[in-house]
């Protein structure tokens with residue numbers, strides 16, 4: 001690890017000064033990075049009619065969603081609440097794909113009433129959907145292609161034991177239901193998991209879609225899902241988007257010739273669009289030497305950033321307050337009463353109490369997976385856009401914690 005931890009600047013503003021202005025802990029996003037990721041996808045897939053459906057669940061702040069919309073993206077929502085947040089952000093129903101997993105039919109009805117396309121993920125849902133709507137409401141089918149892929153078991157969604165989608169082996173049952181209720185299927189979808197590196201996996205998924213698609217004459221799009229891997233540290237492999245774009249587009253164009261019509265190619269990137277835009281800044285509460293390890297205890301924990309404990313995820317850490325200090329080994333840990341290691345065995349410029357540390361790549365599945373565990377307040381969010389750092393979510397206050405409690409007269 002090199003000693004030089006250069007000052008991090010977002011659109012010319014020092015990250016440290018943003019954190020000082022808005023306080024700690026705080027999630028800070030670089031809007032330009034989100035837009036440039038969208039552009040890199042658009043150029044990688046320039047030879048096909050591409051639609052980007054940003055996976056809202058990665059980071060669902062309304063200002064971020066507005067930025068995605070401005071950059072030409074649509075959205076994928078996995079709950080009715082996400083559908084409604086997307087509408088708050090100004091997305092038309094036609095720009096929203098609703099991809100539920102095992103939800104109550106009431107929620108599907110609500111989505112249909114809002115005019116949002118439903119991505120059908122089970123045979124019972126297909127039966128109920130068909131019986132109620134027949135051919136009046138175009139729909140998509142989430143196919144489980146039985147491909148094992150993804151960074152780890154918790155984020156693999158396309159293998160044979162996964163709960164997601166309808167098994168490709170059940171295609172005959174799917175076709176029976178489509179015929180029985182005359183359901184208008186306009187799209188087929190797969191999402192095999194997250195942190196997928198190889199173009200080959202997307203191509204294998206594509207081949208499952210292409211073959212299945214020949215059974216559906218009314219298609220307007222094929223949706224390849226998300227799951228592109230980004231680099232979490234220097235030298236980490238990341239999905240080569242240009243390669244994926246070239247290979248998948250070529251296969252897709254060939255398929256369209258065979259299908260007889262040009263379809264749209266949809267992608268649902270979550271992490272790829274927002275991970276690298278995000279910086280999570282915390283403050284060192286205590287530096288605690290023990291016989292074996294020096295711990296830095298920070299004013300945060302798995303309640304704000306669960307990825308290290310949940311997925312063994314690696315987030316690079318910088319010491320913003322002492323970038324040129326002597327490198328020493330630390331474990332950066334949270335204040336939660338539970339083992340919540342945020343970064344293990346890291347060489348950091350000497351940390352003192354009060355130093356601001358930053359976790360990089362914190363845009364995706366950071367605040368969107370945060371909680372109030374230990375009755376802690378959730379952090380503020382700040383967006384840097386057009387050279388200005390602006391608050392896009394207030395830091396929670398104590399009243400937020402107890403707002404919905406009903407205190408009995410005991």
Ligand SMILES: *Cc1c(COP(=O)(O)O)cnc(C)c1O
Pocket residue numbers: 055057058076078099191193194195225226227228268269270271272364
């Ligand atoms: C989570 C999810 C995505 C995005 O996954 P990333 O790994 O963040 O790209 C896309 N589509 C669906 C249906 C999802 O559930």
